Amino acid sequence: MIRTLISTAVLSLAITTTVSAATELRFAEPSPNRGARADAVIHFMEDVTKLSNGDLTFDMHWGGALLDYKSVANGVAVGTADLGTMLAAYDPQKLRSLTIGDLPTKYSDPWVGMRAMYELMTTNEDMERLLAELNFVYLTGYSSTGVQFECAGDNKIRTVADVEGKRIRAVGNYAKILDDLGANLVNLNQGDAYQAYDTGLIDCGASYFYTMRAFKTFEVADNYTIANWGQLLGFATLMNLDVWNDLSQEQQAVLQKAGSSAINYFAKLQIEEMALVVDGLRTGDIGKKANVYEMAEEDRTLLAEAGEKYIQEWIDRANKDGVDGQKIWDEYTAMLAKYQNELDTLGYPWER
Structure with a gap:
């Protein structure tokens, strides 16, 4: 009887230990649970749970139910959520290091951009430290895909000269550059663009082919120009550093791989x-x-040149943050070139 009681107690302890070893991570996702990016987030979570054999699971909060884009950076930093998806454009002062990904470059392929951004944010000690000072660690990133021009009615942007005088919706550095080129900027969320085209509030928008079906702007827009003008890469899932440090090395490796x-x-x-x-x-x-x-190469070059001063602004701010901004920029652009060359020579990984 004593042996039986001891065995039962040991078994109960083992079961309790197994249950308590599982870690549930509170995930704040400001976007709704639909579309390609939501599929990618779900894939990430399922991958983590599978690779950890159920040791890591998630308490998921979609659509800003816990934290929206304006509050998610502060919320994850203080532990309201263990991890969350953030857009640097909503908090550019706090997420200054991430804004490097929002600077216009000639690289618009999302795989190239995301791979370069991931490598920079997970291997560059200065960028890791800047995030760590905010109590963050980088887990994965996203891309808006290349910036294209979308116009309603008879409006069109085929050349840089066509920008002048147009009422255009744009965000971040792209909005600043278009303003410099003579556009009349209209501050709207992507979700409000459909009605703005329909009512004539805006003539054109700096948009993305990847989101057009989701927002159905093709129903009210008539002219599109493939500009492939950079992309927004200051878009990432970051984790609370204190929570990260409490995880085992095996759990950290799972999150990195996923x-x-x-x-x-x-x-x-x-x-x-x-x-x-x-x-x-x-x-x-x-x-x-x-x-x-399709925008002519000379006009794409003019767009790139118009953005150079904002690249220098980022470098100068990084220098004030105590890092070598030019060195980081050079490393980042070298990574972009490396992945573009890999794409050109080998194709996408899923095609090999």
Whole structure:
């Protein structure tokens, strides 16, 4: 009887220990649970749980139910959530290190951009330290895909000169550059663009092929220009550093592996979606036929030149933060070139 009681107690203790060893992470996701990026977030969580054999799970809060984009940075930093998805454009002062990804470059491919940003934020000691000072660690990143021009009615932007006088919706440094080029900027969320086109509040928008079906702007826009003008990469899931440090090395490795895998997964979804949208606009299969132009290389060069002063501004701010801004910028652009070369020579990882 004594042996039986002891065995039962040991078994109960083992079960209790197994249950208590599982770690549930509170995840704040400001976006709703729909679309390609939501699929990528779900893929990340499922990957983490699978790779950890159920040792890591998530308490997920979608659509800003716990923290929205304006509050998520502070909320994760103080522990309201263990991790959360953040857009540097909503808190550029706090997330200054992430804003390097929002600077316009000639690289618009989402896989190239996300891979370069992931490598920079997880291997560059200065960038890791800047995040650590905010109590963050970088897990995975996202891309808006390349910036394109979308216009309603007879409006069109085929050249840089066409920007002047247009009422344009844009965000971040892209809005600043278009303002410099003579646009009349209109401050609107992406979700309000449809009605703004329909009512004539805006003529054009700096948009993304990957989001057009989700917001159905093709129903009210008529002219598109493929500019492939940089992308927004200051878009990431960050984790509370104190929570990270409490995890085992094995758990940390799982999160890192899943974060890297999620980038390939999301890039594939985006690239497939962009191809469907461009083809659908040209043929009308998307629901409405539209004019699709391609911006000339000389105009793309002018856009790049117009953004150079904002690159220098980022470098100067980084220097004030105690790091070598030029060195970090050079390292980042070298990573972009490296992944672009890999893409050009080997293709996408899922195609090899």
